[in-house]
Amino acid sequence: MEVENSHIEGRNNNNNNNMVKDVSLQQLKVTLSEFARVRGWEQYHSPRNLLLALVGEVGELSEIFQWRGEVAKGLPNWSPRDKEHLEEELSDVLLYLVQLADVCGLDLGQAALAKIVKNARKYPVINLPD
Numbered sequence: 001m002e003v004e005n006s007h008i009e010g011r012n013n014n015n016n017n018n019m020v021k022d023v024s025l026q027q028l029k030v031t032l033s034e035f036a037r038v039r040g041w042e043q044y045h046s047p048r049n050l051l052l053a054l055v056g057e058v059g060e061l062s063e064i065f066q067w068r069g070e071v072a073k074g075l076p077n078w079s080p081r082d083k084e085h086l087e088e089e090l091s092d093v094l095l096y097l098v099q100l101a102d103v104c105g106l107d108l109g110q111a112a113l114a115k116i117v118k119n120a121r122k123y124p125v126i127n128l129p130d
Contacts (some may be wrong), residue, residue, distance in 0.1 A: 010119075023097055024109070025108050025109045026109070028094070028095065028098045029099075029101075029102045031107065032098060032099050032102070033093060033124055036099075042120055045099060045103055046103070047100060047104055048065035050096055050099050050100040050103060052098055053096050054097060054100060055090065057092040057093045057096055058093055060089050060092070061089040061090060061092075061093055063084075064086055064089060066084060113114065
């Protein structure tokens with residue numbers, strides 16, 4: 001994935017035709033690191049600060065669902081504006097999580113795959129009667 005410098009440097013570029021379909025955690029990590037570096041924000045990105053920011057964003061994400069009751073998969077009754085708001089808050093959570101793993105020196109993708117394997121052993125498939 002090649003990220004345009006306009007995104008990193010803060011120049012406005014609203015051309016969504018350059019959107020990448022499949023983005024890796026590594027690509028996000030590199031992009032976020034550069035984003036923070038050019039703004040001089042690295043000094044504020046300690047594990048503690050990133051964790052607290054992540055918790056705040058999870059709270060904002062929770063607010064979206066707080067009074068909606070059960071929500072159907074695919075969000076069929078949500079407006080485009082509500083879906084966009086959800087995308088933004090989910091993105092904030094993901095981006096802080098990626099940054100937190102990065103400053104802690106962890107490979108989040110590998111850790112997630114290892115956790116899935118661990119969970120598979122802990123919760124084996126049970127053959128249910130037909």
